[in-house]
Structures are given as C-alpha cells and as structure tokens.
Amino acid sequence: MKYKTKEEFLDTVVDNYKDQKEFHQAVEEVVHSIWDTAVANPEYGKFNILDRIVVPDRTIIFRVPWMDDNNEVHVNLGYRIQFNSAIGPYKGGLRFHPSVDLGILKFLAFEQVLKNSLTGLNLGGGKGGSNFDPKGKSDKEIMNFCYAFMNELYRHIGRRTDIPAGDIGVGGREIGYMFGQYKKIRNAFTGVLTGKGTNWGGSVIRPEATGYGLVYFVVEMLKMRDDSLDGKIATVSGSGNVAQFACEKLIELGAKPVTLSDSGGFIYDPDGITQEKLEYVKELKGVRSARISDYAKKYNVEYFEGKRPWSIKCDIALPCATQNELNFDDAKELLENGCFVVAEGANMPSTTNAVRHFIDKKILYGPGKAANAGGVAISGIEMSQNSTRIPLKRDKVDGLLKEIMQRIHTTCVKYGSKDDFINYVDGANIGGFVRVADSMIDQGIV
Numbered sequence: 196m197k198y199k200t201k202e203e204f205l206d207t208v209v210d211n212y213k214d215q216k217e218f219h220q221a222v223e224e225v226v227h228s229i230w231d232t233a234v235a236n237p238e239y240g241k242f243n244i245l246d247r248i249v250v251p252d253r254t255i256i257f258r259v260p261w262m263d264d265n266n267e268v269h270v271n272l273g274y275r276i277q278f279n280s281a282i283g284p285y286k287g288g289l290r291f292h293p294s295v296d297l298g299i300l301k302f303l304a305f306e307q308v309l310k311n312s313l314t315g316l317n318l319g320g321g322k323g324g325s326n327f328d329p330k331g332k333s334d335k336e337i338m339n340f341c342y343a344f345m346n347e348l349y350r351h352i353g354r355r356t357d358i359p360a361g362d363i364g365v366g367g368r369e370i371g372y373m374f375g376q377y378k379k380i381r382n383a384f385t386g387v388l389t390g391k392g393t394n395w396g397g398s399v400i401r402p403e404a405t406g407y408g409l410v411y412f413v414v415e416m417l418k419m420r421d422d423s424l425d426g427k428i429a430t431v432s433g434s435g436n437v438a439q440f441a442c443e444k445l446i447e448l449g450a451k452p453v454t455l456s457d458s459g460g461f462i463y464d465p466d467g468i469t470q471e472k473l474e475y476v477k478e479l480k481g482v483r484s485a486r487i488s489d490y491a492k493k494y495n496v497e498y499f500e501g502k503r504p505w506s507i508k509c510d511i512a513l514p515c516a517t518q519n520e521l522n523f524d525d526a527k528e529l530l531e532n533g534c535f536v537v538a539e540g541a542n543m544p545s546t547t548n549a550v551r552h553f554i555d556k557k558i559l560y561g562p563g564k565a566a567n568a569g570g571v572a573i574s575g576i577e578m579s580q581n582s583t584r585i586p587l588k589r590d591k592v593d594g595l596l597k598e599i600m601q602r603i604h605t606t607c608v609k610y611g612s613k614d615d616f617i618n619y620v621d622g623a624n625i626g627g628f629v630r631v632a633d634s635m636i637d638q639g640i641v
C-alpha cells in the first residue's frame with residue numbers, strides 16, 4: 196500500500212482537489228469504510244486502486260449559449276463527468292440547477308460509481324448538468340437550452356458509452372427535448388437517455404422508482420428487527436418526485452407520512468398525508484410549480500418557514516431533498532424524539548457528524564448510495580428494454596425493482612455486519628468498492 200494511513204491518503208485528495216468540499220466529504224466517508232479492506236488485499240495496492248478510483252476517467256466542460264424569449268443571448272456552463280466504466284458504460288443523471296459546479300458533480304459521480312455497482316447491473320458511474328436554472332423559464336426557453344446543451348453533449352455519449360438520465364431540474368420534458376435533438380444530430384433512434392416517455396422507449400414506474408425503492412429498502416431494514424411499516428410515522432423532506440412517491444408507497448404499506456418541504460420551509464400534517472392530499476401535492480409541484488406552503492393553506496395545517504422537518508416526532512425519517520440538509524443537531528433531535536430509522540432518498544443529505552451519530556447510536560441508517568438506488572436500477576432496466584425493443588408491464592418492472600433493492604440490502608448486510616449490528620454505510624461502501632476494484636484489476640492499468 197502506497198499510503199501508511201487513510202489520513203495521509205485523504206490529505207492528498209484535499210490537496211489535489213481544492214475547493215471541492217462535497218467531493219472531499221464523499222471520498223472521506225468511503226475511505227473510512229474501505230480502508231481495512233484495501234490494506235488487506237495486496238492487489239489493490241499493487242494496482243494503486245485508491246488513487247485511480249478517486250480520479251475521473253475524464254471531465255468534460257463546455258459552454259452552452261442559448262437565446263431567451265426576448266432574444267437575449269445567455270451563456271451557461273455544461274458538464275459531463277465520466278468517472279468510472281470498469282463494470283459498464285457510464286450512467287448517471289443530468290442536473291440543471293444554479294448550484295451546479297465541478298465539486299458537486301464530482302461528488303455525485305463518485306457516489307454513482309458505487310451506487311451502480313451495488314445494483315448488480317453492469318453500469319459504470321458518471322454525472323453531468325449545468326448551472327442553468329429552469330425555474331421561471333418558458334417551455335420555449337427550456338427547449339432552446341436543452342437543444343444547445345445537447346449540441347455539445349452528443350459528442351461524448353452513446354448507448355454503449357454513456358447513458359445520462361434526469362436529476363434535479365431535469366424531468367421528462369427536458370429528457371424529451373434533449374433526446375429529440377440527439378436523434379436529429381445523429382439520425383439514430385437509440386437508448387442514449389433514460390427517463391424517456393413510455394410512448395417512445397421509456398420504462399413504466401421510472402418516475403416512481405427512487406421513492407418506491409427507498410421504501411422497499413426501509414422494509415428490508417425493518418425486517419432485520421422483525422418489524423414492519425404498519426402504523427409507523429414518517430417525516431419526509433422534499434416535495435419532488437422522490438418525496439412524492441416515497442409518500443405514496445409509505446401510505447400503501449400502512450405508514451403515515453406527516454411532512455413535506457421545499458426550499459421555503461415545511462408543512463406538518465399530524466393527521467397524515469393521504470393519497471388524496473398527495474395528488475394535490477403532485478399538481479402543486481408539477482402542473483402549477485407552486486410552493487408547498489399552499490398545502491398548509493388548503494388543509495389548514497402548520498407551515499414552518501425556512502425550516503426543515505427534523506424536529507417533528509417520528510419513527511422514520513426520509514431526507515429526500517438535497518445534500519447536507521440534515522446536520523448533527525437534527526440527528527440528535529430526531530433520535531431524542533424516538534426516530535430509529537433514517538434512509539436517504541437524496542444524495543448525501545446527512546452531514547458527516549450526523550451519520551456518525553446514527554451509527555454510534557446503532558439505529559437503522561440507510562445511506563443514499565444504497566437506499567436511493569431504485570432510480571438507476573429502473574434506468575438499467577429501461578436500457579435493457581431499449582435493446583430488446585420489448586416493453587415490460589408495470590408489475591414485472593416493480594418486481595424487478597424490489598428484487599434489486601433486496602439484493603442491495605443483502606450486499607450491505609454481507610459487508611456491514613459486525614457484533615450483531617449492521618453498519619449499512621460500511622456495507623454499501625465496501626460492497627460497491629470491491630466489485631469495481633476487482634474489475635479494474637481484471638482490465639489492467641487503463
């Protein structure tokens with residue numbers, strides 16, 4: 196092994212990638228889990244796997260000029276980070292949001308490598324997007340931007356090379372515009388993007404997949420304690436696709452979600468968010484692009500402006516909004532109020548100290564790379580359907596999603612069990628790492 200301690204290795208990562216704090220955080224969490232495994236296998240040292248696995252295969256940055264409805268020209272930055280293809284073509288979402296920068300996308304791409312590995316599917320890891328903000332833009336402006344973005348991105352992707360999907364700010368509409376432009380440029384109808392419309396190659400339950408998969412993972416965690424979702428109270432952050440469909444599955448399986456949030460604050464509905472109320476949320480956040488505060492007005496419940504829902508008493512907490520939304524103080528308050536299950540629907544929503552608190556207190560804690568892998572799992576299934584030109588029915592796809600989430604859980608248990616406690620962080624990180632590292636060794640120094 197080239198490095199004597201993990202701290203020595205992590206110092207080199209910080210020195211090499213200054214000002215990429217989210218990336219540092221992601222690498223630190225993984226390295227703390229995998230260090231002993233890496234040291235114990237001399238092949239990992241011989242092939243210098245640690246240094247190689249934290250460096251992307253390539254990072255692509257480009258300008259995206261586009262014109263708004265007033266004929267004014269704007270320029271945004273576009274990115275695609277192709278991080279690791281040891282087990283398959285690059286796979287990962289595109290994010291359109293003002294916060295997008297190199298550090299955030301590198302952390303997301305690095306996490307994606309291990310997440311995709313855990314699914315058992317042959318998918319490498321990547322991520323991309325732009326600092327473009329779709330909020331407040333007309334359909335025409337969004338179409339103009341998507342066309343301009345794809346005018347460069349098309350050079351770097353392909354169904355056997357890199358298959359992007361959606362992420363924050365990129366839904367079915369944006370995927371449609373980008374796919375249309377790719378098809379026109381390439382004159383080829385291929386499965387180069389996932390999250391497509393079901394009329395033209397998309398998979399059923401793709402919008403629901405991350406939220407449903409999250410809840411399926413929680414079900415598996417609870418089984419380890421001979422428990423179930425029935426009657427459990429759940430706090431959920433976010434109000435987009437992941438949060439909405441996590442709520443939907445919670446309701447179906449007998450739990451009671453009581454919160455939702457957006458960047459303005461959160462609502463608390465002690466009577467529970469029912470399916471009827473959830474349909475209103477879908478309209479609110481989809482068709483109308485309104486604020487979650489409107490829910491509070493309609494159903495006469497409390498709205499907490501500028502706050503997050505972790506002060507509310509619950510059994511289960513599902514952070515489904517964004518990175519680092521749940522800190523150490525939140526973690527303490529959650530557990531003091533009786534919460535004993537935390538599973539992440541977003542990517543890295545819990546800070547490092549919050550995660551350590553969950554593990555120290557030995558609650559059921561499912562990290563994002565395991566718990567929210569349902570979306571990429573169904574993307575992989577969509578790729579399979581595109582290759583065969585045979586669409587699968589809803590019950591078949593849902594069954595495959597459950598099977599993949601159970602497989603991820605089994606891997607976490609295999610690598611994370613010690614002294615009658617399952618450390619899902621270690622299990623996910625080691626399980627994802629070993630598959631990628633072994634594949635890198637098989638393929639030599641490339």
